[in-house]
Amino acid sequence: MREGDRVFMYRQAPRKAITDIFSVSSPPYFDPYGAWGGFWVPLKNITPIKDITMVDLKHDTILGKWSFAKCSSQGVVTAPVPYSIYNRLLELIGKDVCGKYDLAPEPLAKTVSSGQYATEEEFEDEILEPLFRHWGFKFQRQQPCYFVIGSQYHTCFVDFIIHDDKGIVTLFEDKIEILNDAKLQEAVLQAKSYSLLLGINNFVISSPEGFWIYKLDKNNESLVEKISSDEFKEKEEALRDLLLKLRNKAV
Secondary structure (H helix, E strand, C coil), rough: CCCCCEEEEEEECCCCEEEEEEEECCCEEEEECCCCEECCCEEEEEEEEEEEEEHHHHCCHHHHHHHHHHCCCCCCCCCCCCCCHHHHHHHCCCCHHHCCCCCCCCCCCCCCCCCCCCHHHHHHHHHHHHHHHHHHCCCEEEEEEEEEEEEEEEEEEEEEEEEECCCCEEEECCCCCCCCCHHHHHHHHHHHHHHHCCCCCCCEEEEECCEEEEEECEEEEEEEEEEEEHHHHHHHHHHHHHHHHCCCCHH
16 A cells, blocks of 8 residues: 555445445554554545445445455455446446545556456456466566676576477466557567567567467567457457467468
């Protein structure tokens, strides 16, 4: 949590419901003698809201996909809120309350998966790792990549390096969202630098919005194909074949 973050307060008693909106009022701190693993964060109550019960969460077509609702809050102390869930909660809270307390929806792309994942790690766990296993590829996750500037050694981490029995196929650079060309270009520059360091002639940018497949010719990258998350299922095997062709320089 960071100062200024909004917090939806879910209570177990006297009723099981989201009842209030809080704000993180100052940075988190560590108390080795406290509960909750020693980590605490000061909160300020912004406003009570009309109860959004666990039954409401589970029966809603959007909120029912939230991991917090799926587990009925069991064993949960804090839970991240994906953007799609946040936007739906704001709809239920209502325009009057949202306007009064400056609660604005987060921008999303017009794809079914945009905003569904709270963290990059969750996206990788639920989508990418199962995909690589289905393809029959092996992979290293958060693979260290070393480079030298002057006399200083630096370490970066590649989200995924994918390989088969013949060697490396490609690398994936993952983002929790890519909603515009500027964000895409940032990811491209990052993945391109990793590819050049590792001697890989192609790379993939992936996010809940889709997949962007690039090939490298020396220091120049070019987009080979973009596949949105809405069309991914029908093009899944074609993407696998494309990556193998790029590795073999057949494109």
